[in-house]
Amino acid sequence: MALKIISSQCTSCSACEPECPNVAITEKNGTFVIDPKKCTECLGHFDSPQCAAVCPVDDTCVIDNSFPRYQVPA
Amino acid sequence: MQASIHEGTAVPSAAKVGEVMQAIAEHKGCGTSGGSGKASCGSAAGQGDLPTEIWEKVKNHPCYSEEAHHHYARMHVAVAPACNIQCNYCNRKYDCANESRPGVVSEKLTPEQAAKKVLAVASTIPQMTVLGIAGPGDPLANPEKTFKTFELIAKTAPDIKLCLSTNGLALPDHVDTIAGFNVDHVTITINMVDPEIGAKIYPWVFWKHKRYTGVEAAKLLTDRQLQGLEMLTERGILCKVNSVMIPGVNDKHLVEVNKAVKSRGAFLHNIMPLISAPEHGTVFGLTGQRGPTAQELKALQDSCEGEMNMMRHCRQCRADAVGLLGEDRSAEFTTDKIMAMEVNYDLDTRKAYQAKVEEERVAKVAAKQEELSTLAGEMSDIKLLVAVATKGSGLINEHFGHAKEFQVYELSTAGAKFVGHRRVDLYCQGGFGDEESLETVIRAINDCHAVFVAKIGGCPKADLLTAGIEPVDQFAHEFIEKSAIAWFKSYLDKVNSGEIEHVERGDAEIRQGALISAA
Ligand code: SF4
Ligand code: SF4
Ligand code: SF4
Numbered sequence: 036m037a038l039k040i041i042s043s044q045c046t047s048c049s050a051c052e053p054e055c056p057n058v059a060i061t062e063k064n065g066t067f068v069i070d071p072k073k074c075t076e077c078l079g080h081f082d083s084p085q086c087a088a089v090c091p092v093d094d095t096c097v098i099d100n101s102f103p104r105y106q107v108p109a
Numbered sequence: 110m111q112a113s114i115h116e117g118t119a120v121p122s123a124a125k126v127g128e129v130m131q132a133i134a135e136h137k138g139c140g141t142s143g144g145s146g147k148a149s150c151g152s153a154a155g156q157g158d159l160p161t162e163i164w165e166k167v168k169n170h171p172c173y174s175e176e177a178h179h180h181y182a183r184m185h186v187a188v189a190p191a192c193n194i195q196c197n198y199c200n201r202k203y204d205c206a207n208e209s210r211p212g213v214v215s216e217k218l219t220p221e222q223a224a225k226k227v228l229a230v231a232s233t234i235p236q237m238t239v240l241g242i243a244g245p246g247d248p249l250a251n252p253e254k255t256f257k258t259f260e261l262i263a264k265t266a267p268d269i270k271l272c273l274s275t276n277g278l279a280l281p282d283h284v285d286t287i288a289g290f291n292v293d294h295v296t297i298t299i300n301m302v303d304p305e306i307g308a309k310i311y312p313w314v315f316w317k318h319k320r321y322t323g324v325e326a327a328k329l330l331t332d333r334q335l336q337g338l339e340m341l342t343e344r345g346i347l348c349k350v351n352s353v354m355i356p357g358v359n360d361k362h363l364v365e366v367n368k369a370v371k372s373r374g375a376f377l378h379n380i381m382p383l384i385s386a387p388e389h390g391t392v393f394g395l396t397g398q399r400g401p402t403a404q405e406l407k408a409l410q411d412s413c414e415g416e417m418n419m420m421r422h423c424r425q426c427r428a429d430a431v432g433l434l435g436e437d438r439s440a441e442f443t444t445d446k447i448m449a450m451e452v453n454y455d456l457d458t459r460k461a462y463q464a465k466v467e468e469e470r471v472a473k474v475a476a477k478q479e480e481l482s483t484l485a486g487e488m489s490d491i492k493l494l495v496a497v498a499t500k501g502s503g504l505i506n507e508h509f510g511h512a513k514e515f516q517v518y519e520l521s522t523a524g525a526k527f528v529g530h531r532r533v534d535l536y537c538q539g540g541f542g543d544e545e546s547l548e549t550v551i552r553a554i555n556d557c558h559a560v561f562v563a564k565i566g567g568c569p570k571a572d573l574l575t576a577g578i579e580p581v582d583q584f585a586h587e588f589i590e591k592s593a594i595a596w597f598k599s600y601l602d603k604v605n606s607g608e609i610e611h612v613e614r615g616d617a618e619i620r621q622g623a624l625i626s627a628a
Binding site for chain 2: 047081082083091
């Protein structure tokens with residue numbers, strides 16, 4: 036599983052981009068998007084997903100249920 | 110990146126820093142020596158008893174010296190959209206409310222675009238002496254973009270002063286870089302020194318990979334802010350503190366804030382009114398938290414003034430504003446236009462222009478001194494406010510109907526003292542003579558006894574008189590302070606001879622909108 040950004044709520048403030056430990060966040064056509072293949076939900080890096088912690092708009096960086104939960108490689 | 114940041118910029122020597130600190134320490138005694146000395150100090154008209162080193166730094170800085178505000182311009186560029194805290198008076202769809210009005214969106218620029226814009230503006234407007242990075246967002250939550258912009262500008266336009274406004278959370282980490290760039294002015298927004306109060310203003314802060322909330326968040330923020338302030342003043346970097354006055358939340362507490370920042374070497378304290386309306390979509394806007402009235406704001410500023418220099422001319426200008434006083438010429442400098450411009454940065458022309466401005470300023474101060482001497486024998490307790498329509502240069506040179514804002518001066522036998530400004534731009538768009546807009550102007554300057562203008566039509570003149578505000582146009586295109594003192598003298602004469610009776614005026618409204626260009 037990964038996180039996704041609800042683009043209609045994103046203010047494009049760019050705060051999340053440098054916080055991501057996996058460089059999964061990039062700007063596309065004015066809003067920011069998460070590459071689900073790169074996102075690890077910050078597991079193993081930080082206590083909570085960094086993008087959600089820094090985002091000024093509540094419930095904008097959220098769990099994307101269309102992906103299975105990320106497994107920390109053994 | 111780090112290495113290139115320091116390239117070619119002079120790091121102040123220890124000796125120089127020592128000197129400045131000594132000067133700041135002396136300056137703290139300012140105003141305690143008695144009487145109305147405060148009026149001539151710091152943010153007011155002249156050098157007063159401000160130490161020369163500090164005066165040299167601030168005299169051409171429109172954000173620090175009220176007098177410079179009439180002659181020099183600053184600009185802001187929006188290169189730093191990210192923020193690391195949340196304020197209840199901010200809706201981050203818009204600019205940082207700490208430095209500009211809520212509800213306004215600035216055009217986001219890359220550092221390269223920003224540098225080009227600064228050069229283009231400085232070549233067109235020689236009065237442009239200061240570049241600030243303020244928001245949207247926090248410049249120090251975007252350190253690469255902020256410092257890259259400074260680096261580019263320091264290279265091509267070394268005469269432009271750099272300044273920076275921050276919420277302070279990340280400040281201690283960047284003090285050395287700031288010093289390395291010769292940034293000599295930093296503004297920190299400090300709304301509280303008590304975390305319990307802070308918890309009502311800041312829902313959270315993001316620090317070291319973690320979101321903190323409540324009192325814990327506010328404690329972290331205040332510690333970092335005060336630490337950053339101390340570190341800056343230790344290095345001889347001038348610090349201004351901005352505070353947003355939120356009635357019922359931190360209004361009384363700001364006296365404590367004033368003491369705390371003064372003891373840590375802040376040289377100016379700017380108390381700004383909370384601007385809050387439901388349509389801004391901010392927490393305070395939605396909960397119906399009101400802003401202060403003009404009288405409440407002035408009372409708080411007055412009560413802090415004995416302590417240190419207060420700044421009253423802050424217009425909470427929008428982050429990408431360009432121009433002098435309330436003027437905004439940003440439409441001339443959109444990104445498209447700038448990128449197409451051929452910029453020729455001519456340092457000599459700028460210097461020559463600024464020399465001319467200096468002459469004007471000297472003439473203005475001399476005129477005021479001369480007029481002031483005629484008040485010398487007068488004895489009266491009367492203190493009153495007057496509004497002035499001006500386009501800058503310290504002159505009464507704006508038409509009543511075209512004024513986007515009025516400067517407010519307090520007149521007494523001690524002279525004319527600038528105490529604030531009232532913006533009316535939103536209401537003038539309907540055109541001159543529009544009854545509704547006139548009423549709004551009257552509400553905005555309702556605490557004034559007179560309004561000085563270059564010109565005024567018959568209708569508004571009559572309405573102003575009915576409202577008890579005397580329209581004064583016989584000083585058109587003359588110096589503001591000199592004229593105000595002359596008018597005040599004749600007012601006193603009339604009161605003394607019994608021709609008129611002096612009555613106190615009511616309160617006025619602080620406009621709750623964003624400064625937008627009327628164009
Ligand atoms: S949850 Fe962590 S890894 Fe995933 S996008 Fe957000 S910051 Fe990056
Ligand atoms: S932090 Fe939130 S609002 Fe800002 S760019 Fe990222 S998703 Fe958008
Ligand atoms: S510091 Fe500025 S941008 Fe950040 S939340 Fe506060 S007002 Fe908004």
